[in-house]
Amino acid sequence: MDNIAIELRGIDKSFGLVHANRNINLKVGKGTIHGIIGENGAGKSTLMSILYGFYQADxxxxxxDGKAVSIRDPNAAISVGIGMVHQHFMLVENFTVxxxxxxxxxxSQILNKGIAKARQELKRLEKEYALEVNPDAVIEELPVGLQQRVEILKALYRRADxxxxxxxxxxxxxxxxxxxxRILDQLKAQGKTIILITHKLREIMAVTDEVSVMRRGEMVATRTTRETSVExxxxxxxxxxxxxRVEKGESKPxxxxxxxKGLTVRDSRGVTMVDDVSLEVxxxxxxxIAGVAGNGQSELLEAIAGIRKAAFGAVLLNGEPVxxxxxxxxxxxxxxxxAHVPEDRHHVGLVLKFEECENAILGYHHDPRFAKGMFLDVDAIRKDAEEKIAKYDIRPPNARLRTANFSGGNQQKVVLAREMEQDPDVLIIGQxxxxxxxxxxxxxxxxIIEMRDQGKAVLLVSVELDEIRSLSDRILVMFSGRVVGERSPEATEGELGLLMAGVEGRKEAAE
Amino acid sequence: MSTPYAKLPGWVEYGLIPLINLAVAFLVAGLVVLLVGENPLEAAYHLINGAFGRGEYIGFTLYYATTFIFTGLAVAVAFHSGLFNIGGEGQAYVGGIGVALACLWLDQMMPWYVVFPLAIVGSVFFGALWAFLPGWLQARRGSHIVITTIMFNFIASSLMVYLLTRVLKPLGSMAPQTRTFAEGGQLPKLDWLLSIFGLNIGTAPFNISFLLALAAAFAVWVLIWRTRLGYEMRTMGHSPSAARYAGISESRITVVAMMMSGGLAGMMALNPIMGEQFRMQLDFVQGAGFVGIAVALMGRSHPGGIIPAAILFGVLYQGGAEIAFEMPSISRDMIVIIQGLVILFAGALENMFRPAITRVFAARGQRAAALVQTKGA
Structure with a gap:
């Protein structure tokens, strides 16, 4: 690996008392795919933000390419050939590709000239890297996978290497x-260098050449992917x-x-999102509930939780109608x-600007444990939050910290702690x-398994098939708003995959 | 990236940055004064002297500040619920009806301490009523509160013209105003409060509604940060989707928050009507409802920030009047320009200097950290 595309030497960055990156060294070979893994809060995002010019290293x-560069802002990053595909796409939804x-x-100031040129260039990129996408399609009408492709094209268009x-x-x-x-492999074949940040070990094993592991702000190891293992x-x-692998015993329903029963949900435009779904937990x-995102799972959960109105059907909670x-x-x-753990913790499950302890009572602020008459019992709220922080190992253990400053995993624990500690009969969980x-x-x-073993009824929606298979006692597959099949957790991934794609389900329905 | 600016120490965030913004506002205002051919330093002298030079001036400054505390709190309460109440002007105006009715009814029979509580209730009732309608329209019909509250300002204005020329005006009088209240409709001045500091209140109408304003500020703090209702309001203000998830009724919070906002705006009427003029006149609000928006913005919707912001605007009003008096080429409109500049820099452009200041403090922090490290080694 003597041909180094990018090298970091002794990168160090602190935010106040938080030492996000400690003396990071990293070499990424030209024309390779280099994985960076680490838990949330390990410093991966900070490191990449430094590389892309959002932050400056201390x-x-x-x-x-062996030359020291100063990356003061994203424009500088682009000019040295670094492009970024963000987790949350930076696309104008109502613009075309x-x-x-x-x-x-x-x-140029006059758009027409630029547009003609851009169209040509885009054609060339599409051909070169096999990234087909209709240049005149409007972003919001494209599926997520294609939107991501547009992000990649954006970077390539700016001549990112x-x-x-x-x-x-x-x-x-x-x-x-x-x-x-496959696209990444293609890009690699064309000589591009790719840094892949993820926490999914399976992906690392599947596509990377090398992998670096971060833990608590430090780069703890770099391995050649072929010579390492998931474990x-x-x-x-x-x-x-x-x-x-999750260990769990037999369920005792x-x-x-x-x-x-027969639940049908329509969205604001009148499109049927959940179509005559019946199930029992x-x-x-x-x-x-397995399924590709956007097949009605979200709307199903929201309707059960009382957030979204259903058009038809009934829900019985503990035998009583809702x-x-x-x-x-x-x-x-x-x-x-x-109890309801919503899919979108940022906008629904939490108020990110609240202190952690304020979020720990969201939805339960009328509970006599937290309220004295019309007033909030601030001491009781903080004490309760601290107990949950200890029990769920939420880090940093500070109930007064703004929730936005917690990592994703810890934010999720805040929601889970709140919902699980209420001792509910039914727990519905999205993602x-x-x-x-x-x-x-x-x-x-x-x-989640513990909740089950305590005799709670758990309804789980996830787009992670592994998660569904390892946790569920029964699996329902949703496609296009309908439950298209029920399988046991022993069903193979392929079998479930066909159902999720709507192939098997249609046959079953036809028979 | 979600927080574009690093966290700054509290005194920088709430002290230094507002001060710098203010200084720049005054600098630009000074340039405007230069443009009309006057000496900005002299203007600054008159501003400061006019606001603080004598006990009487201070009394006037705090009298104006009282008004702005009420309207600032009104805007802040709605703002915490994600509602932008631009109708403080109209709500304060209509709130005056409650004050006037209480005074006209009882001023000759009862002492002020009986009339005052009733006038408070009346001002809150009428102010809240005037805010209830836009709130209800928003909750039920989805009519945007910014639009409806602006329209209600105009309706209030017309309504008051009607009332003051046809209904509340004494027979035979030509002025569009109520009769002058007897002693029961006149609030005691806070001369004793100023005399503690050795100041003479003179003719300034600084009265006990100032204490009511401070109490209201405290009550708002309790409401927003210590009650269940305040928690629900803040939840809705930050994230309507999280509020729905938590089972918080959006329409209920909208209506309740608007009514409290209107009630606070209505209380403003106590200060000029019972504290200064002892009658209700046409146009007695004089833009205080709109100043409240600036006060709430500057004070970051926190009572602890609203009080100093209100005093600042009191200074601009009182000191500004003094400038206009002493320097005739600087008209009343110039003062409005200066006030506008303060709003521009302190409110709209409040983040202008923040990146630079953040950089300075980041560099300082690093040097300090390096120092600690070298010492440690």
Whole structure:
């Protein structure tokens, strides 16, 4: 590896008391795919932000092609050939692909000239890297996988030789992710250098040549991917041995706690999102709903939780009807024993500007434990938050810290702690480990199994097929708003994959 | 990246940055004074002297500040719920009806300490009523509160013209105002408070509604940060989707927050009506409702910031009047320009100097850290 595309020497960065990066050294070979893994909060994002010019390192230097460069802002990063594909896409939703790609690189004041040139260049890029996408399609009408492709094209259009991808598969379905990896291979074959940030070990094993592991702000190891294993990487990341497979005993299903009958949900435009779905969840079992994102799982959960109005159908909670077609009040459902971990913790499950302890009572602020008459019992709230912080190992252990300053995994633990500690009868969980690191995933999975073993009815929605398979006692597959099949957790990935793609389901329905 | 600016120490965030913004506002204002051919230093002298030079001036400054505390709090309460109440002007104006009715009814029979509580209730009731309608329209019909509150300002203005020329005006009088209240409708001055500091209040109408304003500021703090309702309001203000998830009724919070906002704006009417003029006149609010927006912005919707911001605007009003008096080529409109500059720099452009200051403090922090390290080694 004597041909180094990018080298970091002694990068050091602190935010106040938080030492986010400690003396980081890294070499990435030209034309390779280099993985960077680490738990949330390990400093991966900070390091990449330094590389892309969002932050300046306190110490250390960056060398591109052997020359020291100063990257003061993203423009400087682009000019030395570094492009970034963000986890949350930076696209103008109502612009076309072409307009997005040329945005900020218009070349001339008169757009028409630039557009013609850009169109040509885009054609060339598409051909060279096999990145087909219709340049006149509007972004918001494209599926997520294609939107990501536009992000990659944007970077290539700016002549990036080094591409940083930050958690690129977080929003993709398994086939979309596979497609992305093929694109990355293609880019590598064309001599591009790729830095892949992820916490999914499987992806690292699948596509990278080399992998570097970060832990608590330090670069703890670099391995050649072929010579390492998932187990070794997990151990390096967490600093201890990790159980990757969830251990659980037999389920002992009891009474039906949650029953959904013929539920149909339409969105604001009148499009049917959930189509005549019926299901039952019994005490002491975990029912998993598998499916590609956007097939009605989110709307199903929201309708059960009383956040979204249903068009038809009924929901029974502990045998009692829930007014899902009228004004189901989420606060009332909580009192009746329903706890809800929403898919979107940033906008729904948490108020990011609140202190941690304020979020620990969201939805339960009428509970007599936290309120004295019309007033909040601030002492009780903080004490309760501190107990949950200890029990769920939320870091940093500071109930007064703004929730936005916690890492994704710890934010998720705040939500889980709040919902699980209410001792609910029914727990509905959306994407329990989205954007959560390996160590925390293990913890969260254990807690979910514990809830089941305590006799709670758990309804779980996840786009991570592995998660559904390892946690669920029964698996329902949703496609296009309908439940297209039920399988046992022993079903193969291929079998479930076909159902998720709507292939098998259609046949089943036809028969 | 989600927080574009690093965290700064509290005294920088709440002390230094506002001060720098203020200084720049005054600098630019000085240039404007230069443009009209006057000496900016002389203007600055008159501003400061006019606001603080004598006990009487201080009394006037605090009298104006009282008004602005009420309207600033009103804007802040709505703002915490994510509502932008631009109708403070109209709500304060209509709140005056409650004050006037209480005074006209009882001023000749009862002492001020009986009339005052009733006037408070009346001002809150009418102010809240005037805010309830836009709040209700927003909650039920989705009519945007910014638009409706602006429109309600105009309706309030017309309504008051009608009332003061047809209904509340004494027979035979030509002035569009109520009769002058007897002693029961006149609030005692806070001369004793100023005399503690050896100051003479003179003719300044600085009255006990100032204490009510301070109490209201404390009550707002308790409401926002210590009650369940305040928690729900803040949840909705930060994230309506999280509020829905938590089972917080958006329409209920909208209506309640607007009514409290309107009630606070209405209380403003106590100060000029019972504290200065002892009658309700046409246009007695004089833009205080709009100044409240600037006060709330500057004070970051926190009572602890609103009080100093209100005093600052009191200084600008009182000192500004003094400039206009002493320097005739600087008109009243110039003073409005200066006030506008303060709002511009302290409110709209409050982040202008922040990146630079953040860099300075980041560099300082690093040097300090390096120092600690070398010492440690």
């Amino acid at each position: 110490r250390g230097e960056i060398l591109v 072409l307009e997005n790609v040329m945005l900020g690189a218009e070349d 080094i591409l940083i991808l930050d958690e690129p598969t977080g929003v993709l379905t398994p086939p979309e992710a596979d497609h992305l990896f 070794e990487l997990a151990e390096l990341m967490v600093g201890r041995r990790v159980l990757l 009891g009474d039906v706690k949650l029953a959904v 019994r005490a002491g079992e975990i029912v998993g 007014d899902v077609r009228g004004h189901a009040d989420p606060a009332e459902l909580r009192e009746r024993g329903l 329990p480990t989205r954007g959560v690191d390996v160590g925390a995933i293990e913890f969260i999975h254990k807690r």
